[in-house]
Amino acid sequence: MREGLILAFQFFSRIPINKKVEFNEENIRYSLIFYPLIGGLIGILSGLVYYHLLTMNTSIASLGALFTMIYLTGGIHIDGLSDTFDGFLSANDKERTLEIMKDSRIGTFGVISIVMLLLSKYVVISSFASRLPLALILSMINSRVVLIRIISTKKVARQNGLGDIFKKSNPGKLVLYCWTQYIVILLLLDIIYIIPFIITIIFGEILSVWSYKKVGGMTGDTYGALVEIGELISLLAYLGVFTWIL
Numbered sequence: 001m002r003e004g005l006i007l008a009f010q011f012f013s014r015i016p017i018n019k020k021v022e023f024n025e026e027n028i029r030y031s032l033i034f035y036p037l038i039g040g041l042i043g044i045l046s047g048l049v050y051y052h053l054l055t056m057n058t059s060i061a062s063l064g065a066l067f068t069m070i071y072l073t074g075g076i077h078i079d080g081l082s083d084t085f086d087g088f089l090s091a092n093d094k095e096r097t098l099e100i101m102k103d104s105r106i107g108t109f110g111v112i113s114i115v116m117l118l119l120s121k122y123v124v125i126s127s128f129a130s131r132l133p134l135a136l137i138l139s140m141i142n143s144r145v146v147l148i149r150i151i152s153t154k155k156v157a158r159q160n161g162l163g164d165i166f167k168k169s170n171p172g173k174l175v176l177y178c179w180t181q182y183i184v185i186l187l188l189l190d191i192i193y194i195i196p197f198i199i200t201i202i203f204g205e206i207l208s209v210w211s212y213k214k215v216g217g218m219t220g221d222t223y224g225a226l227v228e229i230g231e232l233i234s235l236l237a238y239l240g241v242f243t244w245i246l
Helices: 002-012 025-053 058-073 076-088 094-102 108-125 129-153 162-168 172-189 191-215 220-244
Strands: none
Touching: 002 025, 025 058, 025 129, 025 162, 025 172, 058 076, 058 108, 058 129, 076 094, 076 108, 076 191, 076 220, 094 191, 108 220, 129 162, 129 172, 129 191, 129 220, 162 220, 172 191, 191 220
8 A cells, every 4th residue: 555655756756765666556556545645645746836925926926836736746637638639629530539649749629628727727727815725725626536436437548548547446445445535535524515516527527528429438638637627626616605605
């Protein structure tokens, strides 16, 4: 389990842990259940940056938080987002779409998706003021908790790709345990926090349907898109909760 945690840090973040860990099925399986924890930690660090820069102004604080999020994830999910939109909006058949997504070059739709995502996150983050840190932490966890369920339950479009590697690790029981624990935590914090989580779940299902339609399953790129857009949607949901309910 410890090796899985280390692998999660090494694979899903830039937080330095200089210990060699074998990339085997067991470590991959355990790394997935630690993925939400990594997201929460990145959310905490980003929230701290926001909190300290808030003494200057909201815009600088928002930019600092967004930069921290990108830096600590290494942009790995943003890359998946751009590849997904390059492929899915290209109006090609399944095989050609997968080829486009695998291409390391970025196209017009990929650039647009990145610009729109970062701009949207900046606007939403800057709308929170002092209530951002908790929403940011929970949103980064929400998207990753949803992702690990998608990984464990949805079929993959490309054999021997990144998505297939995670799928073959068979994380089902561990994912169920992770989900149970997280829902209990949300209920203990405030039952109303279930709303953004449910909205993120719905988005994950919508993206899955789109991915099935375009390429016949999920890929590593669509996983990245789910994380990035899931964070944004969850943040929007928390903004709505804080504005209209709490």
